[in-house]
Amino acid sequence: MLxxxxxxxxxxxxxxxxxxxxxxxxxxxxxxIFAFFNAAALLIMIGAEFVGFMLIVVYVGAVAxxxxxxxxxxxxxxxxxxxxxAPHKKWVIFFAAVFVIExxxxxxYSPPHLGGAGAMGALVPAQGDNVRALGMVLYTTYAPLFYxxxxxxxxxxxxxxxxxxxxxxxxxxxxxxxxxxxxxEDTVTLVNPPSGEGVI
Amino acid sequence: xxxxxxxxxALSPVIxxxxxxxxxxxxxFRSRAxxxxxxxxxxxxxxIVMDAAGLQFALNFGTDRLPSLVFxxxxxxxxxxxxxxxxxxxxxxxxxxxxxxxxxxVLFALLGMLLMVSADSLMMFYMGLEMQSLALYVxxxxxxxxxxxxxxxxxxxxxxxxxxxxxxxxxxxxLYGQWGVLGYGPLQALLVQHAAVSPALLxxxxxxxxxxxxxxxxxxxxxxxxxxxxxxxxxxxxVVAFLSSLPKVAATVALVRLLAGPxxxxxxxxxxxxxIIGALSMLWGALAGLQQxxxxxxMAYSTIAQMGxxxxxxxxxxxxxxxxxxxxxxxxxxxxxxxxxxxMRVSDNDLSFNDVAGLVKASPVTAYLLAVFLLxxxxxxxxxxFFTKLSVFQSVxxxxxxxxVFAAALSSVVAMYYYLRVIKVMIFDDPATDxxxxxxxxxxxxxxxxxxxxxxxxxxIIPGPEMTAFAQKMMADLLPQATASAPVMTLPFEKx
Numbered sequence: 001m002l003x004x005x006x007x008x009x010x011x012x013x014x015x016x017x018x019x020x021x022x023x024x025x026x027x028x029x030x031x032x033i034f035a036f037f038n039a040a041a042l043l044i045m046i047g048a049e050f051v052g053f054m055l056i057v058v059y060v061g062a063v064a065x066x067x068x069x070x071x072x073x074x075x076x077x078x079x080x081x082x083x084x085x086a087p088h089k090k091w092v093i094f095f096a097a098v099f100v101i102e103x104x105x106x107x108x109y110s111p112p113h114l115g116g117a118g119a120m121g122a123l124v125p126a127q128g129d130n131v132r133a134l135g136m137v138l139y140t141t142y143a144p145l146f147y148x149x150x151x152x153x154x155x156x157x158x159x160x161x162x163x164x165x166x167x168x169x170x171x172x173x174x175x176x177x178x179x180x181x182x183x184x185e186d187t188v189t190l191v192n193p194p195s196g197e198g199v200i
Numbered sequence: 201x202x203x204x205x206x207x208x209x210a211l212s213p214v215i216x217x218x219x220x221x222x223x224x225x226x227x228x229f230r231s232r233a234x235x236x237x238x239x240x241x242x243x244x245x246x247x248i249v250m251d252a253a254g255l256q257f258a259l260n261f262g263t264d265r266l267p268s269l270v271f272x273x274x275x276x277x278x279x280x281x282x283x284x285x286x287x288x289x290x291x292x293x294x295x296x297x298x299x300x301x302x303x304x305x306v307l308f309a310l311l312g313m314l315l316m317v318s319a320d321s322l323m324m325f326y327m328g329l330e331m332q333s334l335a336l337y338v339x340x341x342x343x344x345x346x347x348x349x350x351x352x353x354x355x356x357x358x359x360x361x362x363x364x365x366x367x368x369x370x371x372x373x374x375l376y377g378q379w380g381v382l383g384y385g386p387l388q389a390l391l392v393q394h395a396a397v398s399p400a401l402l403x404x405x406x407x408x409x410x411x412x413x414x415x416x417x418x419x420x421x422x423x424x425x426x427x428x429x430x431x432x433x434x435x436x437x438x439v440v441a442f443l444s445s446l447p448k449v450a451a452t453v454a455l456v457r458l459l460a461g462p463x464x465x466x467x468x469x470x471x472x473x474x475x476i477i478g479a480l481s482m483l484w485g486a487l488a489g490l491q492q493x494x495x496x497x498x499m500a501y502s503t504i505a506q507m508g509x510x511x512x513x514x515x516x517x518x519x520x521x522x523x524x525x526x527x528x529x530x531x532x533x534x535x536x537x538x539x540x541x542x543x544m545r546v547s548d549n550d551l552s553f554n555d556v557a558g559l560v561k562a563s564p565v566t567a568y569l570l571a572v573f574l575l576x577x578x579x580x581x582x583x584x585x586f587f588t589k590l591s592v593f594q595s596v597x598x599x600x601x602x603x604x605v606f607a608a609a610l611s612s613v614v615a616m617y618y619y620l621r622v623i624k625v626m627i628f629d630d631p632a633t634d635x636x637x638x639x640x641x642x643x644x645x646x647x648x649x650x651x652x653x654x655x656x657x658x659x660x661i662i663p664g665p666e667m668t669a670f671a672q673k674m675m676a677d678l679l680p681q682a683t684a685s686a687p688v689m690t691l692p693f694e695k696x
Contacts (some may be wrong), residue, residue, distance in 0.1 A: 154221075163338060
């Protein structure tokens with residue numbers, strides 16, 4: 001079990017590093033998908049199959065593919081991007097190193113698990129399957145959170161629309177009521193052209 | 201606080217969310233709906249929300265709960281204050297030609313803030329914070345149609361904000377991984393129980409520290425302050441008025457809830473961190489402000505310095521310290537709202553010192569009211585800023601943290617220079633151009649400015665002492681009992 005955990009978490013980290021260091025944006029998105037798969041495998045390992053598969057369906061199936069579309073359509077000037085970051089590279093690496101060393105030091109000094117139910121205990125349902133366990137709490141204990149998440153999604157939708165929608169004048173718009181109100185006798189003219197002359 | 205409808209305080213976010221959904225439908229299907237009409241309708245919704253939250257005080261309900269939300273004195277008081285400021289903001293902007301969605305976005309931000317101040321679990325707090333932040337990013341970017349610089353400001357705010365949210369989530373995951381709970385109550389119980397085991401608390405302190413990073417960003421404290429001057433400079437004046445008031449109050453109340461609750465056992469470590477950050481912010485806010493030639497950037501550095509005082513007061517974790525921090529941030533928000541409301545009369549864009557030179561000739565009322573706000577921010581006696589600073593100093597001195605108080609005093613002295621310089625330019629200098637300062641006409645900005653100036657001027661008689669006593673009593677109830685029994689200090693302006 002530990003071997004499998006190490007395997008997936010190693011590749012998860014590898015994928016994450018790939019996202020940051022890829023020179024090509026498409027490679028970065030593919031690394032992201034790779035990282036998502038490994039994260040899903042970790043979730044399945046601790047018994048949260050439903051969440052794991054949802055991660056694949058939603059993130060890999062929808063979000064990452066959308067990313068791929070967007071990234072492929074964008075014309076990113078990679079050299080300009082690199083030269084903008086290059087002068088600060090020393091500091092970026094310095095602060096990242098400090099952060100990693102801090103966390104490694106903590107890992108070295110602390111017991112792995114202590115007190116409380118622990119994250120594992122809370123995640124794995126006591127009985128029944130994943131979906132049932134999720135359904136039991138999602139609309140009861142976590143109902144306010146569920147509504148709040150819904151409001152955030154509505155907000156995101158309104159925000160995306162209001163930022164991108166531009167009212168242009170002179171656009172031929174479809175008016176469905178007008179279309180439905182059209183009648184054949186108003187618009188269709190039947191002609192019977194004599195042969196050899198055509199319609200004038 | 202009077203209450204006319206028998207509504208439970210727990211309904212306050214529910215009422216706001218319901219009316220928000222109604223406004224979405226109203227805006228979508230009514231072709232004549234405009235920013236003004238939605239803002240006008242929202243005034244009534246806000247009054248009902250205030251009424252529901254005010255019932256807490258009228259009936260002395262105690263504590264009302266929903267899963268992962270708590271409605272006690274602190275959240276009700278914060279709800280009433282936030283909705284009151286929102287009312288003022290809507291009255292101020294009622295006549296503006298903003299798109300309709302702007303009204304929805306600020307209401308979403310308010311809903312996020314209400315969830316933040318009454319959150320009882322890390323998850324709910326994060327939801328509230330995200331709702332508020334997302335709404336504000338879009339709200340700023342929306343102004344990009346008139347001012348392209350606003351898009352840059354929004355993008356900067358968004359990227360730095362997303363980074364801060366990410367660090368905060370990492371911190372929450374550390375806490376959850378260690379203890380397996382998200383609720384404030386259970387987390388606090390576990391931390392108190394295991395307070396003696398120090399290596400385990402290292403992880404917890406790291407998690408708590410990362411969560412604080414998110415707050416420090418929201419409160420624009422050094423070294424997470426970079427976005428503040430840019431956003432203040434690029435966004436239109438009413439947007440800055442909003443940004444510099446409501447989110448600060450909400451973030452401070454949410455921070456108080458965390459520090460007085462689950463993080464209380466970690467306070468020895470976190471307090472040091474907050475004191476260092478506070479000292480840096482106060483000093484940098486004062487020193488960097490000296491170089492500014494833009495009035496808005498100057499106010500941004502002033503915000504940074506003022507928020508330094510707030511975290512300094514929070515760091516002592518006594519009822520006096522936390523109570524005075526709450527009063528401080530509310531007074532700061534009212535001052536800032538009034539100040540930017542008056543600046544709307546001068547210009548909608550950024551102003552340099554030259555633009556306000558000789559303002560007193562164009563509009564004496566505006567110039568003198570602005571002087572009142574600036575003097576209060578500087579901490580001049582008999583304005584609100586002096587008394588709030590005094591009670592902050594007293595509570596920190598009671599904790600015997602002399603170094604940080606020295607930094608605060610130094611910051612006040614240095615910052616005094618730039619506040620007085622603005623007053624000098626406005627009142628004693630000659631106008632830069634022949635026609636002088638051209639005033640714009642905004643219906644509600646003058647009455648609101650007068651009301652805020654009145655609040656700032658008579659604060660030491662009413663409602664200052666009551667507010668301070670109320671906030672400190674509330675914090676004494678909220679903090680763990682050991683400190684509640686500590687002798688309560690009398691403030692010089694408290695009634696005998």
